[in-house]
Amino acid sequence: MSTAAAAPRGQSKITDSHYDALEARDPAQRERDMLAALPALIRRAQGTPAGAERLGRVDAAAITTRQAFAHLPVLRKTELHQRQQAHRAATPWDPLGGCSAIGWRGMVASQGARRVFQSPGPIYEPEGQGIDPFRMARAIWAAGFRAGDLIHCSFSYHLTPAGAMMEGGAHAIGCTTFAGGVGNTELQLQAIIDLRPHGYIGTPSFLKILVEKAAEAHQSIGSISKALVSGEAFPPSLRDWLHERGIDGYQAYATADVGLIAYETVAREGLVVDEGVLLEIVRPGTDDPVPEGEVGEVVVTVLNTDYPLLRFGTGDLSAVLPGRCPSGRTQARIKGWMGRADQTTKVRGMLVHPSQVADIARRHAEIVRARVVVEGEMASDRLTFKAEVHARPEGLVDAIATSVRDVTKLRAEVVLAAPGSLPNDGKVIEDARSYK
Secondary structure: OOOOOOOOOOOOHHHHOOOOHHHHOOHHHHHHHHHHHHHHHHHHHHOOHHHHHHHOOOOHHHOOOHHHHOOOOOEEHHHHHHHHHHHHHHOOOOOOOOOOOOEOOOOOOOOEOOEEEEEOOOEEEEEOOOOOOOOOHHHHHHOOOOOOOEEEEOOOOOOOOHHHHHHHHHHHHOOEEEEOOOOOHHHHHHHHHHHOOOEEEEOHHHHHHHHHHHHHOOOOOOOOOEEEEOOOOOOHHHHHHHHHOOOEEEEEEEEOOOEEEEEOOOOOOOEEEOOOEEEEEEOOOOOOEOOOOOOEEEEEEEOOOOOOOOOEEEEEEEOEEOOOOOOOOOOOEEOOOOOEOOOOEEEOOEEEOHHHHHHHHHOOOOEEEEEEEEEEEOOEEEEEEEEEEOOOOOOHHHHHHHHHHHHHOOOOEEEEEOOOOOOOOOOOEEEOOEOO
């Protein structure tokens, strides 16, 4: 059975506000528990074809600290897509790229998958047999849903896992669900009027459409008083708009590959990281964790032995917030979605990648942090390499300019800056060109 299954809520005094006692664990104990689980998870991954290739030389028993774990390579979503494509061409009996420890008859992992989904790419994701394998119950609970509630779920039940992900979490709590799916606005609105659900799960934009359509038709959907939204940005303006109409909306950050990553609480101060997630923020284009508070790429490891994606790079930018959540949850918090980490940009016909910026910085010990700024108009680009440095020896500017030219095949002006002076926005490539 998958270790991704949600823990039972238990009967502790805190369950009125928390899904289970894990949410109030001593942070040091949580860290010990997470790190203690890594060796077994690594060995499980090494038992898959992809894991054997990527991690075959790793001594799993030695990976018991954050520092040791950070030496393992990040598996980015683009690489997962490429692995699946290549694996299907070479070994068509394993369409999951050799990354899954479960599957069905004919695969290397010949059993254990309950369902399989397709996300854009295409990328295929297996679902295990455990209760709430995507661990969505914690976010649904934090949004105010309780056993006995009827939930109208308007996420897709076709191809992609979103509908099933949410439904598994709702059922783990004890909720009843209506599988609305996407589209068919009039039929979904009629179902809400007839069934009077207590809450909604889906995209925030579709909830807004439903509220507006009901108002236009002078029909009441006032039974919906709470919502968990995901899949899109949920700006404060829309949150307040819904609240004015009697609906308290909360957001969840999840992906089809790893399930729930973080969720909003009544404190509304960032998103609390899920209890089953070991989270890192790394510098875009590298595998290296950044200092706490610095914006970088969200990298997650889920304690899921069915689909052991170690150090999975989501491609999303965020940052860890200091302190603890006022809701009493002691897990780390992130700011939420802050953009995309893959900032690859074409300059004078050449692609410039975040990994190239990192490569240039590694060539010069004086560089603390760097970013490339592209300015001008298309076809007349100006490239500037800005570097925070802790020392300025003679010849450094010329040496960096040579490195830029060697790595990117482009000429650039080099500007040196004091440590901490570049914006903390996660960008290593800033495209400031005019596209008029």
